[in-house]
Amino acid sequence: MPESLGQRLDRNLARLGTNLLIPPLLLVIPWAQELIDQLLFGGHWNLPMTPRGPIWGVLTAPFSHSGFGHLLANSLMFLPLSWLxxxxxxxxxxxxxxxxxxxxxxxxxxxxxxxxxxxxxxxGLLGYLLLIGWLEKRPLSLLLSVLCLVSYGGVLPSLIPLFSPAGVSWIGHTSGFAGGLLAAWAVQRGAEPAGGSGR
Known part of the structure; x- marks a missing residue:
């Protein structure tokens, strides 16, 4: 039996609600970690990615910060870019x-x-959003890319060591940005019909 318009609308609203919750729920992890760190360990319990250290450091590094100021700054950009x-x-x-x-x-x-x-x-989220519109060449995707470029383009110079403040891991920013570009490329490739254009 075909799905009715009401059922489809209910399903889409439910998915939208879940999608809105995902980023704040993810943020619970670093905020809990930082709170425990500051209250119990005096700011010395970090979970960074160390050179050739344990592989789990690669997984935990995004959820570890050097203080609430660092975490807040990241959170304020993470939420809107995640939702987009x-x-x-x-x-x-x-x-x-x-x-x-x-x-x-x-x-x-x-x-x-x-x-x-x-x-x-x-x-990574920003890199994805900037590239996906140009790859898909759909009006809404292009509008999304342009909107992100206008809104967040000012942070792009920090991908270059010369313009990155002291103590900030520009290489982490750059590798993340490259990961977002890679994701946009992979998503677009996966969306191409079998056989592609033959190029």
Whole structure:
């Protein structure tokens, strides 16, 4: 029996509600970690990605921060960018996270300093949103990319060491951004019909 318009609307609203909840629920993890760190460990319990350290550091680094100021700054960008990606689909959102983790692995293996923070994921979300419109060439996707460029383009210079403040892991930002670009490319490739254009 075909799904009625009301049923389809209910399903879409339920999915929208769930999508709105996903980013705040994810933020519970770093906020809980930072709260425990500050209350019980005096700010010394961090879970960074250390050079050739335990592989779990790659997984935990986005949820570890150097203080509430660091975490708040990342959270304020993480929420809107997450919601914009989730407006396309959960699959795309998962792809960004996977892309960020994949591009973090070379940094973990070869970069000489530790890093942590949600900013790598933030830049991954931004990289995805900036590229996906140009790959899909659909009006809404293009509008989304232009909107993100206008709204968040001012943070792009921090991908370059010269313009990155002291103590900020520009390489973490850059690898995260590359992960977002990789995710956009993978999502677009996956959406292409079998056989493609033959190119």
């Amino acid at each position: 990606v989730l407006a396309k689909s959960r699959r795309d959102y998962i792809a960004v996270w996977l892309g960020v983790y994949v591009t973090a692995i070379p940094i973990w293996l070869f970069w000489p300093t530790a890093s942590h923070g949600l900013s790598g994921v933030v830049y």
